[in-house]
Amino acid sequence: MTDIGTAELAPSQTSTRPKGPARWWALGVLALAQLMVVLDATIVTISLPFAQRDLHISDGDKQWMLTAYTLIFGGLLLLGGRLADYLGRRRMFLVGLVGFAGASALAGLAQNAAELFAGRALQGAFAAVLAPAALSLVSITFTEARERARAFGVFAGVSAGGAAIGLIAGGALTEYADWRWCLLVNTPVALLALIGALVFVIKDVPVPRTGGYDVPGAVTVTLGLISVVYGFSRAAEDGWLAATTLGLLIAGVALLVAFVAIERRSPNPLLPLHIPGEINRGGSYLVALLVPIAMFAMFINLSYYLQVTLGYSSLKAGVAFLPFPIGIVISAGVASALLPRIGPRPLMIAGGVLGIVGLLYLAQLSYGDSFATSVLPAIALIALGMGATFVSMQTTALHQVEAEDSGVASALLNAAQQVGGAIGTALLTTISVQVAKRYAENNPTIDHVVARAAIHSYNVAFYIGAAFFLVSIVIVALMIRDKPENLLEGDEHAAVMAV
Numbered sequence: 350m351t352d353i354g355t356a357e358l359a360p361s362q363t364s365t366r367p368k369g370p371a372r373w374w375a376l377g378v379l380a381l382a383q384l385m386v387v388l389d390a391t392i393v394t395i396s397l398p399f400a401q402r403d404l405h406i407s408d409g410d411k412q413w414m415l416t417a418y419t420l421i422f423g424g425l426l427l428l429g430g431r432l433a434d435y436l437g438r439r440r441m442f443l444v445g446l447v448g449f450a451g452a453s454a455l456a457g458l459a460q461n462a463a464e465l466f467a468g469r470a471l472q473g474a475f476a477a478v479l480a481p482a483a484l485s486l487v488s489i490t491f492t493e494a495r496e497r498a499r500a501f502g503v504f505a506g507v508s509a510g511g512a513a514i515g516l517i518a519g520g521a522l523t524e525y526a527d528w529r530w531c532l533l534v535n536t537p538v539a540l541l542a543l544i545g546a547l548v549f550v551i552k553d554v555p556v557p558r559t560g561g562y563d564v565p566g567a568v569t570v571t572l573g574l575i576s577v578v579y580g581f582s583r584a585a586e587d588g589w590l591a592a593t594t595l596g597l598l599i600a601g602v603a604l605l606v607a608f609v610a611i612e613r614r615s616p617n618p619l620l621p622l623h624i625p626g627e628i629n630r631g632g633s634y635l636v637a638l639l640v641p642i643a644m645f646a647m648f649i650n651l652s653y654y655l656q657v658t659l660g661y662s663s664l665k666a667g668v669a670f671l672p673f674p675i676g677i678v679i680s681a682g683v684a685s686a687l688l689p690r691i692g693p694r695p696l697m698i699a700g701g702v703l704g705i706v707g708l709l710y711l712a713q714l715s716y717g718d719s720f721a722t723s724v725l726p727a728i729a730l731i732a733l734g735m736g737a738t739f740v741s742m743q744t745t746a747l748h749q750v751e752a753e754d755s756g757v758a759s760a761l762l763n764a765a766q767q768v769g770g771a772i773g774t775a776l777l778t779t780i781s782v783q784v785a786k787r788y789a790e791n792n793p794t795i796d797h798v799v800a801r802a803a804i805h806s807y808n809v810a811f812y813i814g815a816a817f818f819l820v821s822i823v824i825v826a827l828m829i830r831d832k833p834e835n836l837l838e839g840d841e842h843a844a845v846m847a848v
Contacts (some may be wrong), residue, residue: 374545377545396663412774419770424571458533520663524662566615629829637769675732679733697742708818
C-alpha cells in the first residue's frame with residue numbers, strides 16, 4: 350500500500366466542492382495518480398535484467414533500481430503528509446505530478462547507472478508528496494457516508510491491483526517496446542492527471558500551521574535509512590567487515606538513534622513516539638518492516654529465475670506473477686470476514702506460517718525444474734498467507750489511534766513497508782551475489798555452473814526470507830494482544846485510513 354491519510358477537514362476549510370459528476374471525475378484523476386505511484390514500485394522488476402545489461406550495472410548495484418525508489422519514498426512519506434497539510438493538498442498534488450513526470454523522464458532517458466538511480470530517487474521523493482495529497486483530497490471531496498465508502502473502495506481497489514498491473518505492464522512494455530518505457534510511460538500519464546486535476550480537483554484551504562516541519566527529523570531518518578541500505582549493498586563488493594561497509598552501517602544506526610532523540614524533544618515531531626509505543630501497534634509496525642524484506646527479495650530473485658534461467662519472455666514472466674495478487678485478493682476477503690470473529694493474532698500467525706512453508710518449498714529449486722511444479726505452488730501459499738497478514742496488520746496498526754494521529758499512523762505503516770522492502774532488496778541481493786560467486790568458485794567443473802550457482806543463491810535468499818517470517822511470528826505471538834471485540838470499538842475512522 351502507498352496511502353497516507355490526514356485528518357478530515359471541516360466543511361469550512363474547503364473553498365470549493367465539486368458537484369454532480371465532477372467529483373467522480375476528480376476521483377478518477379486521484380485514482381490514476383495513485384495507480385501510477387503503486388505501479389512504479391513493481392513495473393521495473395521485469396525490466397531490471399535488460400537495464401542492467403544496457404547500462405553495465407554490477408550485480409551488487411542492480412537492486413538500486415528498486416531500492417532508490419522505495420527507500421526515498423518511505424523515508425519522506427511523513428514529511429510529504431506534513432507538507433500537504435500546511436501548503437495545501439491540491440497544490441502539493443500538482444507539484445507531485447509535475448515532479449514525478451520529470452523524474453520519470455530523467456530515469457527513462459538515463460545513459461548510465463548514476464542517472465538511472467538518481468531518477469528513481471527523485472521519483473520516490475515526488476511520490477512521497479503525491480500519495481498523501483491524493484488520499485487527503487479523496488477525504489475532503491467525499492463527505493457523505495455512502496459516497497465516501499464507494500470512493501475509498503475504488504481507491505483501495507486501485508492500490509491493491511497496482512502491483513499486479515505493474516508486473517504485467519512492465520513485461521509487456523519490455524517485450525514490445527523497450528525497458529526504458531517502463532519509466533517513460535509515467536510522464537504522459539502524470540501530465541494527463543495534471544490536466545484532470547486542474548479541471549476537476551477541488552481547491553482546499555491548508556490546515557493552520559501550528560509548528561514547523563521537523564526538518565532535522567526528516568533529514569536524519571532519511572539519511573540514516575539510506576546509509577544502512579547502502580551499507581548492505583557495499584558488502585557485496587567490499588565484504589561485511591570492510592571499513593566502508595561497517596562505517597555506513599554504524600553511521601546509519603547512529604542517525605536513526607539521533608532521529609529518535611529528536612522526536613522525543615521536538616515540539617512538533619515528524620513521528621510522535623506514542624504511536625508505535627502502544628504494544629499492538631508497535632508489533633504491527635515491526636511485522637510491516639520484516640515481511641517485505643522477504644517479499645521484495647522473492648520478487649527480484651524470481652524475476653531473474655524466470656527470465657534468465659527458464660528463458661521466459663518479459664511478458665510471460667509478468668503473467669507468471671499473476672497468481673500472487675489473485676491469491677492475496679482471495680485471502681484478504683476471507684481474512685476480512687474472520688477478523689471480527691477471531692481477532693488479528695491467529696490470522697497473522699497463520700499468514701506467517703504459510704509464508705514460511707511457501708518460501709521453504711521455493712528454496713528447493715534445482716536446475717531443470719519447471720514453473721508449474723516448483724514455483725506456482727509456492728507463490729500460491731505465500732499469497733494466501735500475505736492476504737491474512739496484511740489485513741490484520743493494517744487493522745491493528747490503526748486501531749485506537751486518535752483522529753488527529755490517524756494520518757501519521759497510516760504513514761508510518763506505509764513507510765515501514767517501503768523501508769522493509771528496500772532493506773530486503775539490498776540485504777538479500779548482496780547475500781545472493783556472494784553465495785553465487787562462492788558456489789561457482791567451488792564447483793568449476795560441473796555443467797551449467799552459472800545457472801546452478803544462480804539457483805543456489807536464490808535458494809539461500811528464500812531460506813533467509815523464511816527466517817524473517819519466523820521472526821515476525823514470534824513478534825505477533827508476543828505483541829499482538831487485541832481481542833476480536835476490541836476491533837469493533839470506535840474504529841470507523843481507522844478503517845477508512847487503512848484503505
